[in-house]
Amino acid sequence: MNVIEVSHLTKYYGKARGIDDISFQVNxxxxxxxxxxxxxxxxxxxxLLLALIHxxxxxxxxxxxxxxxxxxxxxxxxxxxxSEVFYYDRMKVIDLLKYSASFYPKDSTARMHELAGIMxxxxxxxxxxxxxxxxxKVGIVQGLLHxxxxxxxxxxxxxxxxxxxxxxxxxxxxxxxxxxxxxxxxHILGEVxxxxxxVAIIKEGKIIETADIRTLQKNNYKKVQLMGAKIDPSGFDLxxxxxxxxxxxxxxxxxxxxxxxxMQKISSITVSDATIEEPTLEEIFIHxxx
Amino acid sequence: xxxxxxxxxANRKSLFIWCIITALFILLGIAKFSAYYNNPxxxxxLTDLPKQVLSALNVQAFNLTTITGxxxxxxxxxxxxxxxxAVMWGTDIITKEERDKTVEFSLTLPVTRARLVTxxxxxxxxxxxxxxxxxxxxxxxxxxxxxPDAEFFRFLSLCMLALFIMQMxxxxxxxxxxxxxxxxxxxxxxxxxxxxxxxxxxxxxxLNSKLDFLKYFSPFKYFDPAAMLNQSKIDIVFVGIxxxxxxxxxAGAYLTYTKRxxxx
Numbered sequence: 001m002n003v004i005e006v007s008h009l010t011k012y013y014g015k016a017r018g019i020d021d022i023s024f025q026v027n028x029x030x031x032x033x034x035x036x037x038x039x040x041x042x043x044x045x046x047x048l049l050l051a052l053i054h055x056x057x058x059x060x061x062x063x064x065x066x067x068x069x070x071x072x073x074x075x076x077x078x079x080x081x082x083s084e085v086f087y088y089d090r091m092k093v094i095d096l097l098k099y100s101a102s103f104y105p106k107d108s109t110a111r112m113h114e115l116a117g118i119m120x121x122x123x124x125x126x127x128x129x130x131x132x133x134x135x136x137k138v139g140i141v142q143g144l145l146h147x148x149x150x151x152x153x154x155x156x157x158x159x160x161x162x163x164x165x166x167x168x169x170x171x172x173x174x175x176x177x178x179x180x181x182x183x184x185x186x187h188i189l190g191e192v193x194x195x196x197x198x199v200a201i202i203k204e205g206k207i208i209e210t211a212d213i214r215t216l217q218k219n220n221y222k223k224v225q226l227m228g229a230k231i232d233p234s235g236f237d238l239x240x241x242x243x244x245x246x247x248x249x250x251x252x253x254x255x256x257x258x259x260x261x262x263m264q265k266i267s268s269i270t271v272s273d274a275t276i277e278e279p280t281l282e283e284i285f286i287h288x289x290x
Numbered sequence: 291x292x293x294x295x296x297x298x299x300a301n302r303k304s305l306f307i308w309c310i311i312t313a314l315f316i317l318l319g320i321a322k323f324s325a326y327y328n329n330p331x332x333x334x335x336l337t338d339l340p341k342q343v344l345s346a347l348n349v350q351a352f353n354l355t356t357i358t359g360x361x362x363x364x365x366x367x368x369x370x371x372x373x374x375x376a377v378m379w380g381t382d383i384i385t386k387e388e389r390d391k392t393v394e395f396s397l398t399l400p401v402t403r404a405r406l407v408t409x410x411x412x413x414x415x416x417x418x419x420x421x422x423x424x425x426x427x428x429x430x431x432x433x434x435x436x437x438p439d440a441e442f443f444r445f446l447s448l449c450m451l452a453l454f455i456m457q458m459x460x461x462x463x464x465x466x467x468x469x470x471x472x473x474x475x476x477x478x479x480x481x482x483x484x485x486x487x488x489x490x491x492x493x494x495x496x497l498n499s500k501l502d503f504l505k506y507f508s509p510f511k512y513f514d515p516a517a518m519l520n521q522s523k524i525d526i527v528f529v530g531i532x533x534x535x536x537x538x539x540x541a542g543a544y545l546t547y548t549k550r551x552x553x554x
Binding site: 013047050051052053054071072073075076078080082084085086087088089090099100102103104142 | 392
């Protein structure tokens with residue numbers, strides 16, 4: 001079953017583009033990465049899923065139900081962590097968490113204390129006295145305490161120190177092992193690469209690629225580097241070659257296509273060294289964004 | 291229930307401040323009144339003012355040497371105070387979620403927007419009633435010294451009823467503007483401007499009888515303190531108009547708030 005089903009979803013703020021004709025599916029039990037730079041439309045997409053804003057065209061469904069019509073019902077099973085966490089400043093952390101828990105029919109007290117323990121959260125402080133990172137921790141506990149079936153994470157690690165990030169990833173992976181589906185929006189490739197099964201890349205409001213993270217790395221691009229004094233770089237200006245650069249007798253480029261074409265080309269010239277390797281996701285990503 | 295209780299708690303401080311303002315206002319009024327009390331000479335000074343001015347200030351209809359007459363004059367100022375509080379609570383209780391960026395929390399919980407509006411409207415209503423009761427009690431306490439009679443209490447109760455209706459009108463207007471306007475900063479200033487414009491209408495209708503039709507646009511003209519004092523009645527037509535405004539305002543609030551994009 002598809003937990004999230006987005007079809008031709010479009011959002012314009014007046015004339016300003018939010019997202020434009022986006023379609024994708026998230027399967028039950030997977031960690032789905034949603035990656036793109038700031039302003040690409042990641043938060044817009046999540047806010048549409050949560051019915052905070054209404055689509056200009058297209059539709060989105062979660063658990064098979066329309067996000068706008070059945071919003072309150074599907075939000076019973078959703079945990080949301082916004083990129084910037086804002087709560088009622090004058091409340092204490094514990095009161096805020098209890099308030100949040102009171103909206104769900106189940107008793108979440110035990111889980112709340114367990115999560116607060118894991119995230120080392122001080123429950124008796126006022127929200128307004130908390131640092132950015134500590135607010136984020138409150139957000140994590142608040143988003144998870146009702147044991148949601150779907151997690152929507154919008155740049156969840158910003159503000160967390162590396163130690164907390166690790167604990168947080170552990171928490172997400174544990175949840176995922178228990179069957180929770182995760183929608184993970186980020187502009188940091190390392191964390192997406194580490195956690196996600198599949199990834200959608202969004203650029204200027206459009207999805208330019210949706211793929212299995214391994215396929216993305218393995219099948220598409222090769223990073224080629226050749227060393228040799230007499231290499232003519234223009235000889236590699238072939239179809240499928242991109243980012244061709246050369247300096248001090250080294251030629252580097254990315255290649256997508258039949259690898260034999262490149263192998264034959266290399267064997268026809270003299271090189272002192274050659275490496276062909278998988279690009280990192282970082283490199284793929286930059287390629288997509290140029 | 292949880293939203294309602296949280297809102298009540300969050301608004302305690304604001305209610306407290308409005309109670310202090312009202313108390314100070316009554317204290318100042320009574321201090322002035324003590325000069326007029328049983329002192330016709332002071333009133334003679336007033337009658338020298340132009341007739342239009344007196345009429346605009348609502349001074350003409352009342353005998354300012356009695357406590358009842360004094361409260362007849364105070365009615366307009368009570369009305370201003372309580373309606374400003376009501377309209378501000380109305381817009382603020384809705385718009386503060388967007389202003390403080392807490393919508394991403396409060397409206398991603400499993401609640402409908404209608405439920406949020408209902409709970410918040412009820413909390414603001416409780417605030418209005420609390421401020422009204424405070425005003426009522428403070429008025430009685432400060433009048434005790436000046437031998438209030440049965441007529442005074444009857445008049446004061448009627449005033450409170452009229453004030454309550456006016457509060458409800460402006461509360462509904464405030465909630466509507468808070469819900470309908472995406473620019474939360476504009477909502478409060480629009481609400482206050484609207485209130486002041488309608489108050490201004492109520493003054494110019496008193497100055498010029500040709501502009502009498504404007505009274506339908508000014509809740510401050512709906513309930514005439516002189517009629518409440520002399521005939522012990524409030525005009526049922528304006529009760530009807532008030533009810534219509536409240537219903538239209540709340541219906542508009544629900545309709546617009548459930549349909550619009552939140553400002554994040």
